[in-house]
Amino acid sequence: MQHLAIIGASYLQLPLILRAREMGFTTHVFAWAAGDPGEKAADFFYPISIVEKENILEKCREIGICGICSIASDLAVVTVNYVADRLGLPGNSLRSTEMSTNKHRMREAFFRRGDPCPRSFLVGKDADLETLKALLPMPAIVKPTDRSGSRGITKVEDPAELPAAVARAQAQSFEGKALAEEFAEGQEYSVEYISFRGRHHFLALTLKYTTGAPGFIETGHLEPAPVDAETLARVRAVTEHALDTLEIENGASHTELKIDAEGRIRLIEIGARMGGDCIGSDLVLRSTGVDFVAAVIDTAVGREPDLRPVRAPRRTEVRFILTQADLAALEEMRRTYPERILREEELHPERIGQASDSATRAGCYLVDLGPLG
Numbered sequence: 001m002q003h004l005a006i007i008g009a010s011y012l013q014l015p016l017i018l019r020a021r022e023m024g025f026t027t028h029v030f031a032w033a034a035g036d037p038g039e040k041a042a043d044f045f046y047p048i049s050i051v052e053k054e055n056i057l058e059k060c061r062e063i064g065i066c067g068i069c070s071i072a073s074d075l076a077v078v079t080v081n082y083v084a085d086r087l088g089l090p091g092n093s094l095r096s097t098e099m100s101t102n103k104h105r106m107r108e109a110f111f112r113r114g115d116p117c118p119r120s121f122l123v124g125k126d127a128d129l130e131t132l133k134a135l136l137p138m139p140a141i142v143k144p145t146d147r148s149g150s151r152g153i154t155k156v157e158d159p160a161e162l163p164a165a166v167a168r169a170q171a172q173s174f175e176g177k178a179l180a181e182e183f184a185e186g187q188e189y190s191v192e193y194i195s196f197r198g199r200h201h202f203l204a205l206t207l208k209y210t211t212g213a214p215g216f217i218e219t220g221h222l223e224p225a226p227v228d229a230e231t232l233a234r235v236r237a238v239t240e241h242a243l244d245t246l247e248i249e250n251g252a253s254h255t256e257l258k259i260d261a262e263g264r265i266r267l268i269e270i271g272a273r274m275g276g277d278c279i280g281s282d283l284v285l286r287s288t289g290v291d292f293v294a295a296v297i298d299t300a301v302g303r304e305p306d307l308r309p310v311r312a313p314r315r316t317e318v319r320f321i322l323t324q325a326d327l328a329a330l331e332e333m334r335r336t337y338p339e340r341i342l343r344e345e346e347l348h349p350e351r352i353g354q355a356s357d358s359a360t361r362a363g364c365y366l367v368d369l370g371p372l373g
Contacts, residue, residue: 001026004297005060005068005083007050007076009038011345015281016071017041019293028063030056030079053079057086065089067301071252071293072276074101074148090302092272096247100272103145103179106246110267113245116238117267120181123166132180133159139183142166144173148271150357155183155213184268186260189225190275191239192284194295194305198249200240201307203292204284205232206275208256211322217355219326220319221279223287224372231263238265248272250299252280252292277358278318282366286316286342315369321347321362322355330365342366 002025006017009031017038020027029042032049039045048055050073060068060083067090068083070076078101084091092100099105103120110117121132122145142165144152152172154165162180169178188208194201207225211217227235239255254275256268274280274296284292289309298305321327327349333341347363355361 002066002301003028003063004301005030005056005063005065006038006042007031007056007068007070007079008073009034009036009042009045011037012072012276012281013038013070014041015293016069016296019291020297023294023297025066025297028060028065030059050076050079053082057083060087067297069251069296069300071274071280071296073273074146074271077101077271077273090250090300092248092250096249096272099246100248100270101146102175103143103269104177106269107179107181109245110242113241115242115245115267116265118181118184120179123170123178123180125170125176127166129163129166133162136162136180137182140180141183142169142178142180144169145177145179146174147172148276150210150215150217151359152178152357153214153216155216156180157213184258184260184266186258186264186266188256188258188268189227189235190221190279191235191255191257192275192280192292193239193243193253193255194292194299194307195243195248195250195253196299196305200243200253201305202236202239203290203307204288205235206279206283215356217322217361218277218320218358219322220317221277221283222315222317222369223279223283224315227259231259234263234265235259238267242267242270246270246272252296254279277320278364278366282343283316283318285311286366286368287313287372289313313372315372316342317367317369318364319367320364321352324352327352327362333365333367340368342368 004025006029027043033047081091081097104122107120140156152169190206192203205225207222209220252274254271289311295305344365351362
C-alpha cells in the first residue's frame with residue numbers, strides 16, 4: 001500500500017484527498033482539528049497544524065510516505081517542501097520555497113533575472129514612510145509579503161493614504177511586513193502549469209474578474225481565456241522563464257500577471273501550487289480535459305504526469321457571490337438555464353455585502369458555457 005501525505009484538510013484539499021484515494025493511495029492528512037471536510041474524507045487524520053513541520057516530518061517518517069503534496073495553499077507549500085527535502089522525496093528546494101512564498105524575495109529574484117514585474121519596496125515596522133512616499137509612484141498597491149486570497153491588499157491613489165494601507169498589510173502578514181509597489185495596469189490573468197523534473201507543461205490561461213479597487217477581490221474566472229495565439233505564446237514564454245527564476249521544478253504553479261492595452265506583460269506573483277477558487281480543482285479539468293489533481297499527485301510521488309485529456313474540453317466559468325445582485329443572477333440562472341449550473345458551493349447569506357477578501361465571499365457556482373470553438 002502506498003501512503004501519501006496531504007497538508008491541509010479544508011474544502012480546498014478535499015478534491016486532492018478524494019482523487020488520491022481513487023488512485024489507490026492511503027491518505028494521511030495533517031491539519032489543525034477544525035471539523036473540516038478533509039478530516040472525514042482522509043484514511044488517517046492527524047490533528048497537527050500545517051505549520052508544525054517538524055512534528056509532521058516525524059510522523060511521515062514513521063508512516064513511510066511515498067510522497068507529500070497540497071493544493072491551493074501557500075502556507076502548506078513550506079511544510080510540503082520541507083518534509084520532501086528531509087525525506088528525499090520529489091518537491092522543490094527550500095531556496096525555491098522561500099522565493100515562491102515571500103513576495104519580496106520573489107521580486108528580488110525577478111529583478112535579478114530580468115523578469116517583467118512592477119517596481120517594489122519592502123516595508124518593515126520601522127520603515128521611513130516619508131521617504132517611501134517620495135520614491136513610490138502613484139497609484140500604488142500595498143500588500144502583505146506572505147499572504148494570498150486578496151488579504152490586506154489596498155490600492156493607494158494618494159501618498160497620504162500610504163500609512164493606513166501599510167498598517168493594514170502588516171497586520172495581515174505572518175512576518176509583519178508589507179510590499180509597496182507601483183500599480184500594474186491592464187487585464188489580469190492567471191497561468192496554470194504542472195512541472196516535472198524541471199520541465200514545464202502549460203495547461204491553461206485563466207481570465208480573472210475582480211472588484212477592482214480597493215480590495216481587488218476576485219469575482220470570477222473563465223477558462224480558456226479569450227486571447228490570440230501570439231499573446232498566449234508570449235505569456236507562456238514569460239511564465240516559463242519566471243518559473244525557472246524561482247527554481248520551481250516539480251508540481252503545480254499558479255502565475256498571476258497583467259497585460260495592458262499595449263500588450264505589455266507584467267508579473268504580479270507566482271504560487272508554487274495549484275490555483276484556488278476552483279481553478280485547479282475544476283476549471284482546468286473542464287476546460288482542457290486534463291486531470292490536474294491527478295498530475296499533482298503523480299509528480300509528488302515521482303511519476304511523469306499523464307496529461308492526455310480524459311474528457312472533452314468545454315468553456316467553463318466560476319462565479320462568486322458577493323452582493324445581492326450576484327445572488328439574483330444565480331437565482332435567474334436557476335430559473336432559465338438550470339442545466340448550465342454544474343455545481344453550487346454552500347451559500348452564506350449572512351456574508352452578502354460583507355466580503356473583505358476571498359475567504360469571506362458568500363459562495364460560488366460553476367457554469368458550463370458550451371464546447372470550445
